[in-house]
Amino acid sequence: MYIFDSVQKIKREFVSLKKNEVSLYVCGPTVYDDAHLGHAKSALVFDLLSRVLRAEGYNVKYARNITDIDDKIIKKATELGVSIKEITDKYTEAYHADMAHLGIQRPDIEPKATESLDAMFLMIQNLLNRGHAYQISNGDIYFDTASDAEYLSISHRVQNEDEKQNRVLNSNEKKNSADFALWKTIADGDISFDSPFGKGRPGWHLECSAMIEKHLTCKDTKYAIDIHGGGADLLFPHHENEAAQTRCSTNHEIAAYWMHNGFVNIDGEKMSKSLGNSFFIKDALKVYDGEVLRFYLLSTHYRSNFNFNEEDLLASKKRLDKLYRLKKRLFGLEVHSDMQTAFKTKLLDALKDDLNVSTALSVIDEMISLVNETLDSAGKHKELKREAMIDMAYIEELLGFGLENPFEYFQTGVDKETKVKIKELIEERNEAKKAKDFATSDSLRDQILSYGITIMDTPQGTFWERV
RNA sequence: GGCGCCAUCGCCAAGUGGUAAGGCCGGAGCCUGCAAAGCUUCUAUCCCCAGUUCAAAUCUGGGUGGCGCCUCCA
Known part of the structure; x- marks a missing residue:
């Protein structure tokens, strides 16, 4: 298995920290709104990764968090006059439903911020003890970026002069403008949590580091986990800060491999919350079959930016149709077998190369053509049909394509x-x-x-x- | 301004030193009462320039053109 490590910026052979085991952590959604195609892309990529790792024989421990403490959640709850939990429950459920429609398997662990406060307190205390965090007069606690010699080693950024001079220029008590909040004290007690540091709420970056430490970490290795994933926009500052927190509060780096998926653009423009051009999964599902969306969103390499448009989606659907037509052709044949085939090896080999889906799809297309061709030219071919069924079952397992009844698929x-x-x-x-x-x-x-x-x-x- | 990514057939998209996968669309044909589906077949020298090399889409340098992060973001 080869993985492109977005921190070292090279494709590296994957070697797990522990034999036959992989710990994978992916940054999940903040549940204050419906999930858009970008969330889908990220979840799909790491769903695929976990499937491939499992096919490789690893025992995978996959965690994806739910951020249920956040300013935007609080804002929405306040606007609507409902409790935070009402908001987070609603959108967590919606998120799960959307992901299920896309054939995305549930991660093994889905930690929530509200359920991980203990781990966050521990980490803050550790950082304070070790001199990597400081508290300002209003009680807020910040991470001291200057105290971490390795800070910016994840994103390879260079701190500019303005940032260095911030101490003088800025009126607030932060030592450095890059310093980020670990704990924010809040005066109004309504939406806050009790902590050893007073009432307040945690900084966003903290939750991932704390959850990793709580749920996944290998205590006795150089790295806390094998693979850390997320959208490319999280590399800085989110992942940089996560890495700093873990590095400074524990004795290891956070992740041995980093994977970042590219963006989903809509008609060439970045989809973003601030632009207000989000395309929600639930809306896409009204028009397109979930599996077609899955196929389409996965059809481009995960690191490339993805430009969503209807024309390409339809071309993609036609490609998936071919798989289903073959399934139709072989309908009624029941085969259960773990038999190894040349096709299976080729398919897995393609995906083992940093999830090369394009090559995997070409392997599938060639298989489909070959089977159709043989069936066209000479009738029965029991063995070929059996093998094709086995191969298609593998496609379902590995890629999650072809799960539906082929007749119903064409009649949705x-x-x-x-x-x-x-x-x-x-x-x-x-x-x-x-x-x-x-x-x-x-x-x-x-x-x-x-x-x-x-x-x-x-x-x-x-x-x-x-x- | 700082850091970084990308540029392959009309469209989508692999390949990253050894002579251009695959899909969509389109042309021709087989099959069919005619279709549809399926099959066969045809269609690129890789943005430009210079360099390294026996050999480059693939490496280096310089252009040009897109784009991202640096603020909440998957």
Whole structure:
């Protein structure tokens, strides 16, 4: 397995800290709004990573947090006059539903900030004890970036002069403008948590470091966990700060490998909360099948930026259609086997190379073509069919494509009445065909097409698909 | 301004030193009553310039053009 480490900026062979075990931590959502396509991309990438690692035989411990303490949550709760929990519960549930529609498996651990305060207090205390944090007059506690010689080693940034001079220029008590809050004291007691440092709430960066320490960490290794992932926008300052906290409060670096996924742009423009052009998963799901979205969003390498547009999505759907058409062709054949095939090896090899999905998809397309070709040229081929079934089961397991019933897949979004009507029209057409009344059968086909349905005559009967 | 990424067929997109995967679209054909599906087949020398090398889309330097982070963000 090779992974591109976004801190060292090279592709590195993956060697786990502990034999046969992988600890993976990914920054999850702040639950104050619906999840957008960017959340989907990130969750999909690391879902795929965990599947590939498991296929490689690793026992994977995958954690993705839920940030349920945050200014934006508080703001929304205040605006709506409801409790924080009402907001976070609602959007956590929505997040889970969206992810499920995309075929994303639940991580092994989903720690919440509200349930990890103990670990955060511990970390703050450690940082204070070790002289890496300081408290200002209002009670706020900051991380002292100047105290960490390795600060900025994750993002490779250079601190500019303005930042260095901040102590003089800035009126607040922060020693350095890069210093970030570990604990923010709050006067109004409503939305705050009790802590050894007084009432308040934790800084955002702290939660990930604390959760890693609490749930995943290997105590006796150079690194706390194997792989840390998240969106590219988190590299700085979020991951830089996480790394600093862990480095200074424990005796190890936070992660041996860092993976950052690229952005999802909409029509060439970055989707961002501040631009207000977020495309929500739930809205996309109204129009497109979840598996099609999964396929489309995964079809480009995870590190590249992804430009979402309908045209490409439809091209992508046609590609997935091919998989389902083969599944249709082999329908009814039940095969359960762990048999190793050349295809399986090739597919896994592609994904083992820093999740090269493009190559993986080409391996799949070639397999589909080969099977179709063989089946076209010479009838039965029991063994080939069996092997193709085994291969397709592997695609489902590894990539999560092809999970649906192939007939239903092509008929999603068609209501019951239409289905009945189509069935009638097809029967009528088949009568006409039998009588060699092609004028009638063609006009019936046009009528079916007016429902947005295309039909195909096969030796097994007439099948229909939504156009 | 600081740091960084990217530029491959009409479109999407792999490949990162050994002579351009795959998909969509399009052309031709096979199959079909006709279609659809499937199959066969055709379509690029890799933004520009210079250099390194026996050999470069792949390395180096310089352009040009996109874009990101530096503020909440996946």
